[in-house]
Amino acid sequence: MSAQSRILIVEDERNLALGIAENLRAEAHAVECVDDGERAVERILQAVPDLVLLDVMLPGIDGFEVCRRVRSAGCNVPVLFLTAKGGVDDRVQGLEAGGDDYLAKPFQLRELLARVTAILRRQRWYGEVPGAERVLRFGGNEFDFRSFAGRSFDGREQVLTQREAMILKALAERAGEVISREDVLEKVWGYDVYPSTRTIDNFILRLRKRFERDPEQPRHFHTVRGVGYRFTSEPA
Amino acid sequence: MTAPLSSLRGVRIAFLTLLAVCVAQAAYWTIDQALYTSRMHDQRLAEHARDVRAALELEQRGATREEVLALYPELSYVDGAPVLSAGARAALDDARSSRLVRYGSEGAFFLLVLCGSIWVLARALRQDAALRRRQQSFLASASHEFKSPLASARLSIETLALRDPPKEQRDKLADRALDDLSRLDGLIVNLLDNAQLEEGRVRLVRERIDLGKAARATLAEFEGRVRANGVELEVRAEPGAECLADPVAVHSVLRNLVDNALKAVSATRAPRIELSVRAQGDDVVTTVRDNGVGFESSAAERLFDKFHREPGPRSGAGLGLYLVRRFVELQGGVARASSAGPGSGAQFEVAWPRAAREPAS
Known part of the structure; x- marks a missing residue:
């Protein structure tokens, strides 16, 4: 990754959040972690990151609700859902809530990195408007x-x-x-x-x-x- | 998820239909019997009227009153004319009303029994549905509880393989993976323990157990997790504090208490857990105190409910504390929880009998 992107990880599973954060930092991204839904909405709207990795099962409001609130506040930040469920229902719900992509736990590290890269590339492509x-x-x-x-x-x-x-x-x-x-x-x-x-x-x-x-x-x-x-x- | 609930609705409708049919049937039967009784009563009256006419005819033919009364004992003479005697009339009325009362009470009793059985059945169905709902939410949380540590362990191992990090980082990743695996292991053990308790297959033995030693052995299993989370751990155990209990149950209780405390402090800045074992009267008391999330004092009892999950990070599958209380109570002990409120840490206390007592229930 050439340019540094700001990524927010919303995940209450501490080990997982740490593991993802370390890997994304190793890819030269700036990473921040929060572990509950309300704080996530607050942080996203305060300083819109380039990408949000959003767990679905969170204490307080769940990931879908976080995404809906962010979207209804008019924020178009890309959202990649991470979830332990992974059923078709969840996938559809995630997309309906305004998610951009969806990854079921347990996922492969390479898969996660590839998706993050793809979303960020898309973001940059869209942002590159002379x-x-x-x-x-x-x-x-x-x-x-x-x-x-x-x-x-x-x-x-x-x-x-x-x-x-x-x-x-x-x-x-x-x-x-x-x-x-x-x-x-x-x-x-x-x-x-x-x-x-x-x-x-x-x-x-x-x-x-x-x-x-x-x-x-x-x-x-x-x-x-x-x-x-x-x-x-x-x-x- | 909708299938079992809609089938439940079907059962409910069938139930109500059955109830309506039964009530209608019982009402019909009661009313029919009442009408029949009235008809019979009228018929008897008509018969007596015929008797009166026959008596008059006999008199005209020259029979004496005595002869007439001997032939028709239920008649009597009022103002010189034969009529149905007051006693006979009263007996007829009594017979009618006693029959009506009997049918009425039988019908009501039948209805009552019917409603009672339907109520019992409906309650059983409702409880079944509630359990099913709890089980469904348990399944969702259990799959989350399984997949999260699995995802995390996988990530740690893949990171090791992909990035070949320096030693310090390597150790950290290994600790994290071990932590995840021990949580998975704990969850599996809890599920098995719960299944055994549910089937009533648990046979607990009573052995002399040094609780201080048992506590230290349990804590050793959590070493990686304690280190990975930077938890300060203090253990104080009176030497020779022995209880009579099942070693497997004791292990489950201690493991779940420590696991619960570790979950509670997972978001605490300077996490700290204290474990103490001391003799107190007839009991040996084990206390696990943490400076983690805490809870409202009104939740203290709820925490031990099966499948109950407090909202908060790492809330688990809702089995750990349930097993703690079950195992302790099966061995005649007591499990209690207290907290000064959310954010103020919590204290879990388990008292084992020093000498075996009979289980509370």
Whole structure:
């Protein structure tokens, strides 16, 4: 890891927290640990870290609730859930609560490090917006990648979720080119992809609803059947 | 998780339906009997009316009153006319009301028995459901309790393999892994002990045990964990403080008390645990005191409940303290907990009989 990232570990299992912290520090990250849910929410909102490793079973409020509170406070910090349960239910609950990724205990150290790296890489990729391209303008719409907020052609304010913004960025970065669904998954979800390619279709539909004059006849977000998508900023 | 609860709802509905059918049946039976009794009563009255008419006819044909009364003893003469005698009438009414009372009370008794049995069954079902719920939450916490130390031990070992750290760090990682393994081991032993207690398969023997020695031996098992957590440990044991108890039970009790104290101090800045053994009257008292999380004094009894977990870090599966009390009480001893409040540490005291007494219950 070249640049140092700030990572918050929320884990009440002391040995595990220490072990993860040591390993992440060895990867040159700055690490802080807290062991209960309320304090976690407080710390995250005080100084938003680059990544939160969040245990699900915590004293006080559980990890899902921590994530929900953080999200409802408008914070888009990436969250990697760690949990002893690991059932399908938990996975779904974690994603619904706004988690970015999910790792079941006991996990492999390499797996953990790889996921952390992937999430941070995604974060950095999204954050790397040259000043001039900070605001994307197309067909009367505009969107600010930093604030996640924009305005559509009809004057309505549009606040995108982090995922939507990332997909928009992935498409806009290579405007005019065809981008495969797999490419988008890799860029936006990263390591060990779990959503189906259908999920992306749903995101594209949402983007069309926000920014297309006629979502049925898209002029910016095109589907290239069997391949992927193409974004054009100005209709040909 | 919804399956057993919805099936419980099904049972409840079936129960209520059964109850309704039974109540309706009992009510129907009672009312039917009452109606029948009234009908019979009316019939008897009608028969007597026929007798009165027959008596009048006999009189017209010249029979004397005595002859008529000999033939119809339940009649009497009022104002010169034959009528049903007051006594016979009263006997008829009595018969009717006693029958009504009997059917009424039998019906009520039947209903009462029915409601009683259904109540007993419903209560058993409710208790069963409550236990099932506790077991479900126990399963969730037990899987957490298993997987967390497993994850941690794995992480320590992988770190050793991946990073080849210097000696000092290596020792720390090894201590941590050993700590995790000893916690896993403790959990497994607790689960087995609990299963045996549940099945009533525990046969406790009584042996002379030097509690000071037993305490030191138990603490030795926690060496790695005590070191890894930087806990200051003090042991004071009166020499020759011996109790009569089962060595396996004593070991379980001491291990769980120390484990509980270690959990309690896991987030304490300068963790400290004191263990003392002293003779006191007919008892040998073992006290484990910590400066950890503590608890509300109202929780002191709850702590020993099966599957009970206090909210807080490392709260466990809810078996340790339950086993402490069970084992101690099975051997005629007493287990108590006290705390000056959350954050003020706690004290757990176990009194073993010096000479074996009969178990409390």
